[in-house]
Amino acid sequence: MDFVHLLISNNIKPSLQRIKIFEYLYDNREHPTVDTIYSNLVGDIPTLSKTTVYNTLKLFIDNGITSTVTIEDNEVRYDAIMEEHGHFKCDNCGNVYDVEIDISALKFKEIKSFKVEKTNIYLKGKCNKCLNKIN
Amino acid sequence: MDFVHLLISNNIKPSLQRIKIFEYLYDNREHPTVDTIYSNLVGDIPTLSKTTVYNTLKLFIDNGITSTVTIEDNEVRYDAIMEEHGHFKCDNCGNVYDVEIDISALKFKEIKSFKVEKTNIYLKGKCNKCLNKIN
DNA sequence: ATCTAATTTTGTAATCGTTACAATTTTATA
DNA sequence: TATAAAATTGTAACGATTACAAAATTAGAT
Structure with a gap:
C-alpha cells in the first residue's frame, strides 16, 4: 500500500506525521482513539504532539479518507475509509x-x-x- | 400517557423530576441534549440541577426506557424508546x-x-x- | 404525628477530551 | 541563501460529564 500517493491523490501533502498516522489507521483495524494513535506513534516520532493527531485526523476527514466511529457515547474512534461497512x-x-x-x-x-x-x-x-x- | 405508571412498572420511583424529564422526552421528539432538557424544565422546576438531569437519564437508560443518539461526534442526544427506529x-x-x-x-x-x-x-x-x- | 433511615436532589469541584492560539520548525520558492 | 508559506508543537482555555458530599425529601416503624 502506497500511502504517500494515496495522500497526494487526495490533496494532502505527505508529511512524516501524516503518513505514519494514516498508515497506523490502515494497518490497525481496531478503530483506534486519538490517545491510542498518539501512544503508539510517539515512540516512532518523539516530537509528536497530540494536537497534530487531532489536526491530521480532521484533515483526513475533510478530504474523505477517514471517518469517525461513534458507536459509544464517550469515545470517538477513527477508521480509514475503505468500502462501505x-x-x-x-x-x-x-x-x-x-x-x-x-x-x-x-x-x-x-x-x-x-x-x-x-x-x-x-x-x-x-x-x-x-x-x-x-x- | 400515564408516565407515573410507566416509571413504576420499570422500577423507577416517580419523583417530580423523573416524571417531568420523561414527559419532556416523550413529548418532544427532537432528541434533545441534556442542556435542552435542562433549559426547558428549569422554568417548571426552579431548583432543578443539571446533575439531576444527567443522573435521571442514566437511570432511564439503565432501566431500558431511554436510549442515546450519538449521530454526531460532539453531542449526545436522548430518546424515549418506543418501537425500534x-x-x-x-x-x-x-x-x-x-x-x-x-x-x-x-x-x-x-x-x-x-x-x-x-x-x-x-x-x-x-x-x-x-x-x-x-x- | 414523630423519629429514623433510606433515597433523591442539589451545587461545587474535579476530570478529561477537544480546541484555540501563538510560537517554533519545516518545507517550498525565488 | 533569503523569504514566504505551511505544518507542527506546547500551553492554555473550554465545555461536557462525573465525583462527591451536603441538603432536602420520602418511606417505614413506632
Missing part, C-alpha cells in the same frame, strides 16, 4: 469489528423525505469469543 | 428525525460471529425542507 462493538471485550453490510438494501418509509448522503450502522452485543469464555 | 440528521438545519426502518431485514456476512443485542442506524444528508430552500 458497519461496525459491531462487543460490550464485554470492548473490541469494535468491521461488518460487511449491504447498505443499499436498507429500505425505510421516509426515504422520499430525505436525501441520504451517509449511512452509519452500529451493532452492539457479544462477540463469539466472549460468549464462549463466559459460558 | 433509525435516525436521520440534516446537516443543514441540524434537526434529527425518526426514521422507520425494518432492522430485522438487515443481513450481514458476519452474523454468525456476533450475538447482536442492539442496532443503531444513523443517516445523514439533507431534509426536503432544506433542499427546497437551498435551490
Whole structure:
C-alpha cells in the first residue's frame, strides 16, 4: 500500500506525521482513539504532539479518507475509509469489528423525505469469543 | 400517557423530576441534549440541577426506557424508546428525525460471529425542507 | 404525628477530551 | 541563501460529564 500517493491523490501533502498516522489507521483495524494513535506513534516520532493527531485526523476527514466511529457515547474512534461497512462493538471485550453490510438494501418509509448522503450502522452485543469464555 | 405508571412498572420511583424529564422526552421528539432538557424544565422546576438531569437519564437508560443518539461526534442526544427506529440528521438545519426502518431485514456476512443485542442506524444528508430552500 | 433511615436532589469541584492560539520548525520558492 | 508559506508543537482555555458530599425529601416503624 502506497500511502504517500494515496495522500497526494487526495490533496494532502505527505508529511512524516501524516503518513505514519494514516498508515497506523490502515494497518490497525481496531478503530483506534486519538490517545491510542498518539501512544503508539510517539515512540516512532518523539516530537509528536497530540494536537497534530487531532489536526491530521480532521484533515483526513475533510478530504474523505477517514471517518469517525461513534458507536459509544464517550469515545470517538477513527477508521480509514475503505468500502462501505458497519461496525459491531462487543460490550464485554470492548473490541469494535468491521461488518460487511449491504447498505443499499436498507429500505425505510421516509426515504422520499430525505436525501441520504451517509449511512452509519452500529451493532452492539457479544462477540463469539466472549460468549464462549463466559459460558 | 400515564408516565407515573410507566416509571413504576420499570422500577423507577416517580419523583417530580423523573416524571417531568420523561414527559419532556416523550413529548418532544427532537432528541434533545441534556442542556435542552435542562433549559426547558428549569422554568417548571426552579431548583432543578443539571446533575439531576444527567443522573435521571442514566437511570432511564439503565432501566431500558431511554436510549442515546450519538449521530454526531460532539453531542449526545436522548430518546424515549418506543418501537425500534433509525435516525436521520440534516446537516443543514441540524434537526434529527425518526426514521422507520425494518432492522430485522438487515443481513450481514458476519452474523454468525456476533450475538447482536442492539442496532443503531444513523443517516445523514439533507431534509426536503432544506433542499427546497437551498435551490 | 414523630423519629429514623433510606433515597433523591442539589451545587461545587474535579476530570478529561477537544480546541484555540501563538510560537517554533519545516518545507517550498525565488 | 533569503523569504514566504505551511505544518507542527506546547500551553492554555473550554465545555461536557462525573465525583462527591451536603441538603432536602420520602418511606417505614413506632
